[in-house]
Amino acid sequence: MSDVAVTWAKAQECVDANGRRDRNAKDVLKTLAAWADASGEVWASVPVLAMECDASERTIQRGLRALKGMRLLHDTGKQKLYLGRLYPIYQMPLEEGHASTVRRMKAEREARSWGDTCVTPRPDLGVTQASPQDVTGVTPRGDMGVTQIGKEITQGLKPTSSACARKAACEAWASKAPERVAPRPVERAWLSAIERSGLSDDRLLASVLAAVARDPDFGRGKAMNLDRWLDDGRYEAWLPIEPVEPVAMAAGVWAGPAEVAVMVAQAMGPDAVTSYLAQARWDGVRRMVQVATGMALERLSDGAGRALKAAGIGVERMAAGGARHG
Structure with a gap:
């Protein structure tokens, strides 16, 4: 048992691709952390985790898949032989995320103190009031293009074509494997793939859509994480031999x-x-x-x-x- 892993697990935020909190995944993570060593390497059988979480084995398996999609648990490819059975060995990324609950609370307080939700300082503090009438108790958000309070709009900013392509790719992938999509890792992997391959965003999106539509792994529940799929260059197998746009548009x-x-x-x-x-x-x-x-x-x-x-x-x-x- 590693106190470091347990402390780390308690501090993590388990949120799926749609921004919803997954309490089941958090319970599985904390229980699994109790079996981890100091480096974050861990193995445990599903029946044991089900007993300790007071949940069904299917619920535990769903939680493990969700944790992998959130990048809070990684497959090492290694296995542990115990009583004649092989168990997968996982790695917890202890160097990522918040190290403890205290540090997470401190980081969130510092983020809130930037001014978008904090009380406006008064003149006695040497700072000008937010409004001459002193009716503004809270500084409004939106001065740097951030979403305004109560409104899902931005300050006239439109997403780039690359961002639109990434969003479409994430939505297509999530339509069949929602637990395999994490927007931030996908953004990093997407930009890396574009730089590495020289492809346009439209062609990379086309390969994602083709894989979602025709890859049998989706039907067998064995789809990869989208960011790993991009990092491994799997999109190359789904690219057309010739660009589709010139063929379609030339006619x-x-x-x-x-x-x-x-x-x-x-x-x-x-x-x-x-x-x-x-x-x-x-x-x-x-x-x-x-x-x-x-x-x-x-x-x-x-x-x-x-x-x-x-x-x-x-x-x-x-x-x-x-x-x-x-």
């Missing part, structure tokens, strides 16, 4: 954004661009593909609907008096 069959043609071609093949987008229209305001026939609506929805939805793009059928939603 003049689609007047909308190239990313739509890329996603359709990746999910259904290049011929689908000609077959289903040739007579389609693009509604840029609503980000909607408007197809001419019911068959095109059905085929696009079944074949590329998940990828398009992840990118915030819808599909509907044009009607005589307008468009009909599919």
